Amino acid sequence: MSEKMRAILKAQAGPGLEMHMVDIPEPGPREVLIKVKATSICGTDRHVYHWDDWSASRIKPPLVLGHEVCGHVVQIGRDVTLLKEGDFVSAESHIPCTVCPVCRSGQQHICANLKILGIDTRGTFAEYAVIPEVVAWKNDPDLDPAIAAILEPLGNAVYTALAEPITGQSVAVFGDGPAGINVVGVARASGAGRIFQVGKYPFRLDLGRQMGSDVCLNITEPGTDVVGTILDATEGIGVDVVLEMTGSQQAVSEGLQVLRKGGRFSAFGLPAGPIQMDLANGIVFKGARILGINGRLMWETWFQMAGLLRSGKLDPSPVITHRIPLDDFEQGFAAMDAADRRAGKVVMYPDPADI
Amino acid sequence: MSEKMRAILKAQAGPGLEMHMVDIPEPGPREVLIKVKATSICGTDRHVYHWDDWSASRIKPPLVLGHEVCGHVVQIGRDVTLLKEGDFVSAESHIPCTVCPVCRSGQQHICANLKILGIDTRGTFAEYAVIPEVVAWKNDPDLDPAIAAILEPLGNAVYTALAEPITGQSVAVFGDGPAGINVVGVARASGAGRIFQVGKYPFRLDLGRQMGSDVCLNITEPGTDVVGTILDATEGIGVDVVLEMTGSQQAVSEGLQVLRKGGRFSAFGLPAGPIQMDLANGIVFKGARILGINGRLMWETWFQMAGLLRSGKLDPSPVITHRIPLDDFEQGFAAMDAADRRAGKVVMYPDPADI
Amino acid sequence: MSEKMRAILKAQAGPGLEMHMVDIPEPGPREVLIKVKATSICGTDRHVYHWDDWSASRIKPPLVLGHEVCGHVVQIGRDVTLLKEGDFVSAESHIPCTVCPVCRSGQQHICANLKILGIDTRGTFAEYAVIPEVVAWKNDPDLDPAIAAILEPLGNAVYTALAEPITGQSVAVFGDGPAGINVVGVARASGAGRIFQVGKYPFRLDLGRQMGSDVCLNITEPGTDVVGTILDATEGIGVDVVLEMTGSQQAVSEGLQVLRKGGRFSAFGLPAGPIQMDLANGIVFKGARILGINGRLMWETWFQMAGLLRSGKLDPSPVITHRIPLDDFEQGFAAMDAADRRAGKVVMYPDPADI
Amino acid sequence: MSEKMRAILKAQAGPGLEMHMVDIPEPGPREVLIKVKATSICGTDRHVYHWDDWSASRIKPPLVLGHEVCGHVVQIGRDVTLLKEGDFVSAESHIPCTVCPVCRSGQQHICANLKILGIDTRGTFAEYAVIPEVVAWKNDPDLDPAIAAILEPLGNAVYTALAEPITGQSVAVFGDGPAGINVVGVARASGAGRIFQVGKYPFRLDLGRQMGSDVCLNITEPGTDVVGTILDATEGIGVDVVLEMTGSQQAVSEGLQVLRKGGRFSAFGLPAGPIQMDLANGIVFKGARILGINGRLMWETWFQMAGLLRSGKLDPSPVITHRIPLDDFEQGFAAMDAADRRAGKVVMYPDPADI
Secondary structure, three states: OOEEEEEEEEEEOOOOOEEEEEEOOOOOEEEEEEEEEEEEOHHHHHHHOOOOOOHHHHOOEEEEEEEEEEEEEEOOOOOOOOOOOOEEEEEOEEEOOOOHHHHHHOHHHHOOOOEOOOOOOOOOOOOOOEEHHHHHEEEEEOOOOOOOHHHHHHHHHHHHHHHOOOOOOOEEEEEOOOOHHHHHHHHHOOOOOOOOEOOOOOOHHHHHHHHOOOEEOOOOOOOHHHHHHHHHHOOOEEEEEEEEEOOOHHHHHEEEEHHEEEEEEOOOOOOOOOOOOOHHHHHHOOOOEEEEOOOOOOOOOHHHHHHHHHOOOOOHHHHHEEEEHHHHHHHHHHHHHOOOOOEEEEEEEEOOHOO | OOOOOEEEEOOOOOOOOOEEEEEEOOOOOOEEEEEEEEEOOOOHHHHHHHHOHHHHOOOOOOOOOOOOEEEEEEEEEEOOOOOOOOEEEOOOOOOOOOOOOHHOOOOOHHOOEEEOOOOOOOOOOOOOOEEEHHEEEEOOOOOOHHHHHOOHHHHHHHEEEEOOOOOOOOOOEOOOOHHHHHHHHHHHOOOOOOOOEEEEOHHEEEEEEEEHOOEEOOOOOOOOOOEEEEEEOOOOOOOEEEEEEEOOHHHHHHHHHHHEEEEEEEEOOOOOOOOOEOOHHHHHOOOOOOEOOOOOOOOOHHHHHHHEEEOOOOHHHHHHEEEEEEEHHHHHHHHHHHHOOOOOOOEOOHHHHHH | OEEEEEEEOOOOOOOOOOEEEEOOOOOOOEEEEEEEEEEEOOOHHHHHHHOOOOHHHHHHEEEEOEEEEEEEEEEEEOOOOOOOOOOOOEOOEEEEEOOOOOHHHHOOOHHHOOOOEOOOOOOOOOOOHHHHHHHHEEEEOOOHHHHHHHHHHHOOOOOHOOOOOOOHHHEEEOOOOOHHHHHHHHHHHHHOEEEEEEEHHHHHHHHHHHHHOOOEEEEEOOOHHHHHHHHHHHHHOEEEEEEEEOOOOOHHHHHHHHEEEEEEEEOOOOOOOOOOHHHHHHOOOOEEEEEOOOOOOOOHHHHHHHHHHHOOOOOOOHHHHEEEEHHHHHHHHHHHHOOOOOOOOEEEOOHHHHH | OOOEEEOOOOOOOOOOEEEEEEEEEOOOEEEEEEEEEEEOOHHHHHHHOOOOOHHHHHHHOHHHHHHHOEEEEEEEOOOOOOOOOOOEEEOOOEEEOOHHHOOOOOOHOOOOOOEEEOOOEEEOOOOOEEHHHHHEEEOOOOEEEEEEEEHHHHHHHHHHHHHHOOOOOOOEOOOOOOHHHHHHHHHHHHOOOOOOEEEEEHHHHHHHHHHOOOOEOOOOHHHHHHHHHHHOOOOOOOOOEEEEEOOHHHHHHHHHHHEEEEEEEOOOOOOOOOOOEOOHHEEEHHOOOOEEEOOOOOOHHHHHHHHHHOOOOOOHHHHHEEEEEEHHHHHHHHHHHHOOOOOEEEEEOOOHHHH
C-alpha cells in the first residue's frame, strides 16, 4: 500500500476546500481501513465548504471532509471481531459512545457524546478512510457503489418514512430535495397507498414521480391549493402520514392541516428558528403524533434499507444525478450550489475508472 | 317512577343555569336510563354557565347540562345487549358513531361525527339521565360514587400518562389543576420513577404531593428555575416523559427543554392560540415524540383506570374537594370560580343522603 | 325489485347444497340490502357442504350459505348513518356485538359474542344479501368485483403478514394454499426483503412465485432441506418473520427453527390437535414472539388492504383461478375438492354477464 | 491493593466448589475492576456446583464462579469512558459482542456471540472481579448492596412483567420461586390490577402475598382449580397477562386456558423438553401473543428496574432470605438445595462486616 493518498481538506479556517497528499491513516484496535470506492456530498459538506457560522464553531482544520462513503476493507484493527479484509462496507456517520444513558436507551444515533464522521473525525473524501467497526455496515458485494455511498442520506428517508408502519397508508411528502424524493421512493416500496408530494421544482417533482408519487403539487404555481387538494382527495379525512422534509413554516402548518385524526407526522426538516404550531387543533384535538427524526436508527433503519434494496422495489438511482471523479470535487460542489436545483446526489470516485 | 325530575338547565341563551322540573327521559333502543347517584362539574360546564363565545356557538338551549356522572340502571332499551337493571355505571362523554373512518381506525374518542354528552345531547345534572350503551361503563358495585362520577376527567389523566408505558420512567408534570394532580397520581400508581410537578398554587401542589410527586416547583416563587432544577436532578439528561396539562407557552417551551433525547411529550393542555416551538432543538435533534391527547381511548383508558383503582394504588380522593347536594349547584360553580383555586373536583348528589 | 331470489341453501342436515327460490330479505334498522355482484367459496363452506361434525354442531338449516361477497347497496335501514344506495361494498364476515369487553379491548374480530355471516346468519350465495352496517366496507367503485369478493380471505393474509411491520424483513411462508399465496403477495407489496415459500404443489408454488416469492421449497421433492436452505441463505441467522399458514406439526417445528433471535412468528394455520413446541429453544432462548392470527383486525387490516390495492403493488388475481355463474356452484365445490389442488379462489356471479 | 484474593473456584471437572487464593485480575482497556460488596447464588450456579451434563459441556475449569454481583470500582481500563473509581456498580451477566446482526437488531442480551459472566469468563464469587464496561450498571450509591447484587435475577422478573405494558391489567403468575415472587412485586409496583399467583409452597406463596399478590392458588392442595378460579374471578374473560415462570407442561396449558382473547403470555420458564400446546384454541383463535423472555433487555429493563426501585414501590427484600459471609458458601448452596424450599435469594459478602 502506498503511504500517501489524495484527500480533500479543509486546510484552514475559511471558505473552500483543497486536494492534498496526506498520510494514509492507520486503523485503531476496533477500526478498519477501507479503500474508498465512492463518496458523496452532503448538504452539510456544502456548509463547511462555504464556512458558515456553524462550521466555524465546529470544524477544527486541517480536516479531511466527507462522511457518505463505501469501500472495501483493506486492513483491520486488532480487536475487530466480525469484519474481514475484502468486505464491502458503507458507514453510518454517527459514531456513538455505546455506553451513555442515551445509547443505552436505544438511541445510539443521537448519543450524548456523539461524534460525526468527517466532522469530528477524519472523513472520507480521500482514497482511504478509517471506519470504526461500530459504524461499519457490510453490504451485498454486488450493490452499485453509487448507491452504497448514499446509504447514509437514503437512511434518513428510510427512518422518516418507517418510523411507524406505512404499508397501505396515504402519505403527504413536503419537500422535493434528495430527502424528499427518496422518502417518496421508500414509501412506495413499502406499500404506501396514495402518495402526494409538495415541492417547488418541476425537475425534482418529476424525480419524485419516477420514485412513485401519485400527485405532485408545485407551490410556486399560481392557484396551487395544497390543503384543499389533499383534503378533497381523501374525502375530507386527511392523510394517514405526513413526512416533513423542509423545515419551513408553511410546510409544517399545511402538514398539520392535512393530517388525519390519529395520524403520524414525521418531522425531519430543520427550521432556522422557532416554528408556530397550532397545538390545539393540529395536534391535541387530532390525537396526532409528531415524531422528531434525526440520523438513522442503529440499526433498524439499516436493516430495513438493505431489505428494501434487496427486494428490488426501492431504487434510488434517479436521485444520483452526478457521478464524477473525486479530483473534480469543485464541479460537484458547484452543481449542488447551482440555482436551477437540478442536482440530486453527487457521487465522487477516487478512481475514475470505477464510474 | 315519578314522571318529573329535577334538572339543571341552560334554559335560554345567556349566562346562568336554573333548576327546573322536567320530564324523565325515555331510553332509545340502544340506550339505558340511569338514576343519577353523583355528577361532577367540568371546566367546560363553567364555560357554558358563563356563556362564552364557544358556548354560544355550540349549545342549543334549553339543555340539561352535565356529563361527568355515575348511577344505577333503572330501564334498558330494547336492543341493549349487556347492561341490565341495577348495574352501576359511569359514562364516557364522547359518543361515537362507530362506523366512520376515524372510529374504524381505533379513534372512536375523536369520531368524525362525535357528539358530547351534556353538550350535544341531554346531560346528567338531573335525577335521571339517558346513557347510550355505546358509552356506558360498568363499575365495581362498591366503588365510591364520587370517584365513579369523576372517571371521565380522571380518564384524561390516565390517557395522558399511559399513552406510552410510564413504569420506571422519570416524569415532569406541568400544571396543578385537577388534571395535573390526577396525572401525578396515575404516574405514581403506574410505577413511575422520580416525578416533578410544576405549578402555581401551593394548595394544589400539596395535593400533588399527596398523590405522589417527589419534587414541586412553584413558578410564582422568585428564583424558581424549572429547567435548571430538572436537568440537574437528572444528570443533565432530562426526564423520560413530559406531561403537559396547561397549554401555556412557557410550559410547552420548558417541557421541551427538560425532555431527554428520545423522550415522550404528552400534550393535553389547550393553548388559546398558536404556540412557538423550537422544532429543531426541541423535537427533531432530540428524536422526541409529541403525542396529542384528547378525551380517553375507548376503551383502553377505561380498562387501565379500572385496574389501577382496583389495585388500590390509585386514589383520586384528594382531588375531590367538594361534595354537595345537586340543589346547591350555584355554590359548586362559585367554588370553581373562586380566585383562591382551592377547588379540585366538585361532586353533586341529587339525593343529599348519599353524600 | 322482484320478491323472490335464487339462493344456495343448506336445506336440511346432511351433505350437499341446493339452489332454491327464497324471499328477498329486508334489512333491519342498522343493516343494508345489497345486490350481490360476486361471492366466493371459503374452505369453511366446503366443510358445511360435506357436513362434517363441526358443521352439524353449528349450522341450523335451512340456511343460505356464503360470506365472501361484494355488491351494491340497494336498500338501507332506518338508522344506517354512512352508507347510501349505490355504494359498492364488501363484507367483513365477523359480526361483533361492539360492547363486550373483548370488543372494547380492540378485538372486535374475535368478539365474545361473535356471529359469522353465512354461518350464524343468512349468507351471500344468493342474488341479494343483508349486511349489517357494522361489517360493511365501502370499496373503490372500480375495484374488480372478483377481488372485492375475496377481500375477506385476502384480509387473513394481510393481517398475518402485517401483524407487525414487515418492510425490509426476510420472510419464510409455510403453506401454498390461497392464504399462503396471498401472504407472499402482501409481504412483497409491503417491501419485504427475501421471501421463502415452503409448499407441496408445483402449480401453487408457481402462483407464489408470480406473487413475489424469491425461493420456493417443495417438501415433497426428495432432498428438500427447508431448515438448512433457509439458514444457509441467511448466514445462519434465520429469517426475521415466519408466516405459518398450514397448522402442520412439521411447519410449526421448522418455522421455529428458521426464525431468527428476536423474530416474529405469525400463527394462522389451524392444527387438528395439540402441537409439540420446543418452547425453550424455539421461543424462550430466542426471545421470539408468537402471534395468533384469526380473522382480520377491524378495521386496521381493511385499511391496509385497501391502501395496498390502491398502490397497485398488490394484485391477488393469480389466486382467482375460477370465475363461474352462481348457478354452477356444484362445479365450484368440485374444483375445490379436486385432488390436483389447482383451484385457488372460486368466484361465483349471480349474473353470468358480470363474469 | 493486595495481590491475592479469596475466590470460589470450580477447580476441576466434577461436583463441588473450593475456596482458593488467586491473583487479583487486571482490567482490560474497556473493563473495570470492582471490589465485590455482595454476590448472590443463581440456580445456574447450583447446576455447576453439582456438575450436570450442561455444566460439563460448557464450563472450563479452573473457573471463578458467580455472576450476580455489586461492588465499587477500584481500577478502570484505559479506554473506559464513563465509569470512574468509587462508582457503585452491578453487572449485567450477558456480555454482548455489540456488532453482530443480533446485537444490532436491539437484542444484545441474546447476542449471537454471547458470553456469560462467571460461565464463559472469570466470575464474581471473589473479593474482586473484572467487569466489562459494556455490562456495568451504575447504581444509586445508597442502594442496599443485597438488592444491588440481585439486580440481574430481579431483572428477569422486570423483563417478564414489562415486556408489554402491565399497568391496570389483570395478571396470572405461574411459579413461586424467586422469579415468580419477584414478578408479582414488579407487576404490583407497575400498577397491575388483580394478581393471581399459582404455586406449590405455602412459604413462598406467602412471600408472593407480601410482594402484592391478591389471590394465591396452591396446586398441591386438593380441590385447587386454577382455571376455574381465575375464569370465575374474571367473569369468564380470563386475565390480560400470563407470566409463566416454571416451564412446566401443566402451567403452560393452564396459562393458555386462563388467558383472555388478545392477551399476552410471557414465557420465561424453561421446560426440559418439548411442550404440548393447543395452538388452535390457546393461541390462534384467541389472538394471543406468546413472548419468549430470556435475560434482560439491554438496557430498557435496567432503566425500568432502577426507576421502580427509586419510586419506593418495588422492594425485593422479602426474596432475600439469606445473607451470609462468602466464606460460608457451602451453607448457601445447601440452603438452596434444601427440600423445604425456604430459600429465596442467598447473598454472600466477602467482608462479613458488610452484612
